[in-house]
Amino acid sequence: MKLQLGLLSTVLFLSSCASQSTPDRDIVSENFDFSAEQLKYAFTEIDSAKAHLSEKDIEKQVFAPRNIQPDGSLRLVASRDWCSGFFPGELWYMYERTGDDYWKEKAIEFTAPVEREKTNGGTHDMGFKVYCSFGNGYRLTGDSTYRDILLESAKTLTTRYKDKVGCIRSWDHNKDKWQCPVIIDNMMNLELLFWAAKESGDSTFRNIAENHALTTMKNHFRDDNSSYHVVDYDTITGEVLHKHTHQGYAHESAWSRGQAWGLYGYTMCYRETGREEFLDQAKKIADYIFSSPTLPEDKIPYWDYNAPNIPNEPRDASAAAVTACGLYELSMYDKENAAVHKANADKIIESLTDHYRAEPNGDRGFLLLHSVGSGNHDSEVDVPIIYADYYFLEALLKKDKLEKEGTAIL
Numbered sequence: 001m002k003l004q005l006g007l008l009s010t011v012l013f014l015s016s017c018a019s020q021s022t023p024d025r026d027i028v029s030e031n032f033d034f035s036a037e038q039l040k041y042a043f044t045e046i047d048s049a050k051a052h053l054s055e056k057d058i059e060k061q062v063f064a065p066r067n068i069q070p071d072g073s074l075r076l077v078a079s080r081d082w083c084s085g086f087f088p089g090e091l092w093y094m095y096e097r098t099g100d101d102y103w104k105e106k107a108i109e110f111t112a113p114v115e116r117e118k119t120n121g122g123t124h125d126m127g128f129k130v131y132c133s134f135g136n137g138y139r140l141t142g143d144s145t146y147r148d149i150l151l152e153s154a155k156t157l158t159t160r161y162k163d164k165v166g167c168i169r170s171w172d173h174n175k176d177k178w179q180c181p182v183i184i185d186n187m188m189n190l191e192l193l194f195w196a197a198k199e200s201g202d203s204t205f206r207n208i209a210e211n212h213a214l215t216t217m218k219n220h221f222r223d224d225n226s227s228y229h230v231v232d233y234d235t236i237t238g239e240v241l242h243k244h245t246h247q248g249y250a251h252e253s254a255w256s257r258g259q260a261w262g263l264y265g266y267t268m269c270y271r272e273t274g275r276e277e278f279l280d281q282a283k284k285i286a287d288y289i290f291s292s293p294t295l296p297e298d299k300i301p302y303w304d305y306n307a308p309n310i311p312n313e314p315r316d317a318s319a320a321a322v323t324a325c326g327l328y329e330l331s332m333y334d335k336e337n338a339a340v341h342k343a344n345a346d347k348i349i350e351s352l353t354d355h356y357r358a359e360p361n362g363d364r365g366f367l368l369l370h371s372v373g374s375g376n377h378d379s380e381v382d383v384p385i386i387y388a389d390y391y392f393l394e395a396l397l398k399k400d401k402l403e404k405e406g407t408a409i410l
């Protein structure tokens, strides 16, 4: 297997050179040029949507795009929504790419409303909300008020850690069904804690993040290296009570975005800790994804690897974009298979660019079409969703940095 992968690496490396940014096709610049125009258009769409808000939405202080609704309208969300940090994050990525103060000012404007979350102990999605917005902002500006907000947010997130379980509790809803549900998505929120440990010198943040990753590694994965979405724990004994897949097709199926969160999550955990078991886990997840018989040629997965009517099932561009982010970074650590990971990520970027991009000055200003929020609940099916766009831009920045500087760490 290793030898085969080695040979394949060489072949793919040679073919991947063709899909790198070349004089005839600079796919990164092409996408950032498109995104600059599209995001300017998005601002006009946001303004129009704000002019027609319901009383309830005004009260909630909605401000950030999330998706296109079944009636074609733009859905804006408030800071409480788990997706509130992605649009500000995209604006920071535009600033990172261009260095243009126009984007910095817009990013500051859309980041500010997320501050309220720093004391919200009811959210496990603190990283998605605050690290994607303030985290990128702090990385790019060094603004100390952002640092304080991030540290307070990290502290709040640790209040959800359950010692007995060894995990941060995810959802508070469905209390009749689950005692202490932990979702694979939560791996992504650990990055905020690793950052806080480095920034504050307080190892509690790191210990919580590592324990969460280790417990998840033990209980979320099946023998074939696919993962459940939700593992529910007994809060008193710490024992596993249920293994479910809430947003995928079935409890025993492999929900596509869940596999992507795991891949990127464990790659990030390896970067932050150097623990080999995290790297091994990331490699196994990549292997699961790319040897899946249902993964299409263009490498954009169906919304669930086991969806019942493949090939007549919606794709999930968001899962692909998150996967590409994980793969660019994994290619730095898994040297033996570096070229394979890089080629797979490049193929995803090429497919998203050529076949999944939104209409310029259309589609309410989103960048990518064809994502699925929760196919199981018929919610956000085959629509543009903000996190696909955020991770698309992140993957493009990682690709560019990897090719120019040999590192995919932003």
Ligand code: GLY
Pocket: 185, 247, 257, 373
């Ligand atoms: N809950 C995060 C997701 O839908 O991926």
